[in-house]
Amino acid sequence: MTTLPLLSAHVLLPHYALTLVAAVLVLTTVRRSWRWAAVAIVAGALVGTMLSWFLGDVLDVLGVPPTWVDRVWTGVVCALLGVAVVGLVRGGRARRGRVLTRVVAALLVPLALVSGGLAVNRDAGLFPTIADALGQSHVPPLRLPDDPAPGSAPVDAASWRPPRDMPAHGRYGSVRIPGTASHFHARPAIVWLPPAALVEHAPELPVVVMLSGQGPGAAPANIVEAGRMATRLDAIAHRHRGLAPIVVMPDQLARASNNPMCVDGPLGNSATYLTRDVPTWVHEHLHAAAGGADWAIAGFSQGGTCALQLGAGRPDRFGSWIDVSGQIGPVLQGRDDTVSRGFRGDRAAYEAAQPLRVLAERAPYRDSAAFVAAGADDSRYGPVVPRVVAAARAAGVTVTERIIEDGGHDWHTAGVALAEGVEWFVHRTHLAR
Structure with missing residues (x-):
C-alpha cells in the first residue's frame, strides 16, 4: 500500500x-x-x-x-x-x-x-508514493564496491576502457556519514555509483555533492525519488561509456524543518560537515578524485543556495557548483531573524557569509565554473539567477545559465536542471571525449 x-x-x-x-x-x-x-x-x-x-x-x-x-x-x-x-x-x-x-x-x-x-x-512532484509522504524512504543500504588491491596504482579515467562485464546501470543506496569533525547530526545520505565504479580496477572518478531543498518532507531521498535522479544519472553514464561522477547526496539539514543555512552556527555546523566530514568519508570508501577541480557542489532551492555559498567560499574544495533555484544567500524568516538565530546576533558574521560579497572579495576566480538554473515560471527564485550570474562573471567565474521552459519551483524543474548540471560537469572533467 x-x-x-x-x-x-x-x-x-x-x-x-x-x-x-x-x-x-x-x-x-x-x-x-x-x-x-x-x-x-x-x-x-x-x-x-x-x-x-x-x-x-x-x-x-x-x-x-x-x-x-x-x-x-x-x-x-x-x-x-x-x-x-x-x-x-x-x-x-x-x-x-x-x-x-x-x-x-x-x-x-x-x-x-x-x-x-x-x-x-x-x-x-514531491511525494511519488505514500511511503514518501510518510517520510518512509525505501532507499536500501548501499553495497560498497570492493577496495582496490593493496599497492595498486590509481586508474586514470581518461585512459580507462569499460570491461565486458560492466553493469548496465549504476547503483545507489543509503549510507551513514558521521559528523566526526563537525559533530553535525545528519540523517543517512544517499550515494549513487556509476557503472564504471562497480567493476574491478575501477577508475578514480569526479564527485558531485548534491543537496535537496528544505521544507516539509525534505530529505536526501527527494533527489532520487521526486527528482528521479538515479534514472537520469544512468542516462548520463550510458552516454559516456559507463563513466559519470560519483554523486553523494548528504543531509545538510539534520531534520526537514531545520535550516542551518550551510554555515557553522547555533543551528548546526553544516558547512564543516559538507566540506570536511563528507569528503573524508568519500575518500575512505570510494575511488574518488582528490583535487577540487574534480569536485562539484550542487543543490536545489535551499541546497542551491548552499551550492552558491560553498562554491564561492571554498573553490579549493569545489571547483564547480550547480545552483538550481537557490536564494541570493542564507536566510531564515527575514534578515533580523537570520542574524539572531543563525549567527548569534552577529551582523558582521551574517554579512561576511553572503555569497555575492564573498565572490567580490575573493575575485578573481581563475579556475571556478558555475551552472545556474531556475524554472521560467519561478517568480520568486527565477529573478535571483541574473544577479548570481552577473556577480559570478564579474568575479571571474565561468558561468552557464539555464532557464527551464515551463518550469516552476518544483522537483520536475529540479530533476531536469540538476541532471543537466551533472552533464555540464562531466564535460568540465576528463570523463567526456
Whole structure:
C-alpha cells in the first residue's frame, strides 16, 4: 500500500471521479435548497482564493508562492467543502434520504481534501508514493564496491576502457556519514555509483555533492525519488561509456524543518560537515578524485543556495557548483531573524557569509565554473539567477545559465536542471571525449 504511486493518473483520476460523484449526489439531494448550494460553492471558492493568497503570499508559509494549480485547487476544495456543509445541514427531506445525504456529505470532506492534496503534490512532484509522504524512504543500504588491491596504482579515467562485464546501470543506496569533525547530526545520505565504479580496477572518478531543498518532507531521498535522479544519472553514464561522477547526496539539514543555512552556527555546523566530514568519508570508501577541480557542489532551492555559498567560499574544495533555484544567500524568516538565530546576533558574521560579497572579495576566480538554473515560471527564485550570474562573471567565474521552459519551483524543474548540471560537469572533467 505504501508504494502506491501518487503521481500516476491511474491513481488520481479514479479518486477525482469518486469525489465528483459524491459532490453530484449531494447536490442532487439538496436540489430544493439550490440557492444555498450555489451560495456555498461561490463562498467556498472565494474563501479558498483568499486562503491561498493569505497563506502563500502574505504569510509565505512554504517559502515559495503558490502556483496557479495550488490556487485553483484550494478554491475547488473549499467549494466542495461548502457543498458538504449544505448537505450536512439541509440534505434530504425524508428521514432515510436525509441520513444518506449526510453520510455522502461527510465522505465528501476527506475526499475533497485528499483530491486537493493529490493535485498539489502532482504539481510539485514531491511525494511519488505514500511511503514518501510518510517520510518512509525505501532507499536500501548501499553495497560498497570492493577496495582496490593493496599497492595498486590509481586508474586514470581518461585512459580507462569499460570491461565486458560492466553493469548496465549504476547503483545507489543509503549510507551513514558521521559528523566526526563537525559533530553535525545528519540523517543517512544517499550515494549513487556509476557503472564504471562497480567493476574491478575501477577508475578514480569526479564527485558531485548534491543537496535537496528544505521544507516539509525534505530529505536526501527527494533527489532520487521526486527528482528521479538515479534514472537520469544512468542516462548520463550510458552516454559516456559507463563513466559519470560519483554523486553523494548528504543531509545538510539534520531534520526537514531545520535550516542551518550551510554555515557553522547555533543551528548546526553544516558547512564543516559538507566540506570536511563528507569528503573524508568519500575518500575512505570510494575511488574518488582528490583535487577540487574534480569536485562539484550542487543543490536545489535551499541546497542551491548552499551550492552558491560553498562554491564561492571554498573553490579549493569545489571547483564547480550547480545552483538550481537557490536564494541570493542564507536566510531564515527575514534578515533580523537570520542574524539572531543563525549567527548569534552577529551582523558582521551574517554579512561576511553572503555569497555575492564573498565572490567580490575573493575575485578573481581563475579556475571556478558555475551552472545556474531556475524554472521560467519561478517568480520568486527565477529573478535571483541574473544577479548570481552577473556577480559570478564579474568575479571571474565561468558561468552557464539555464532557464527551464515551463518550469516552476518544483522537483520536475529540479530533476531536469540538476541532471543537466551533472552533464555540464562531466564535460568540465576528463570523463567526456
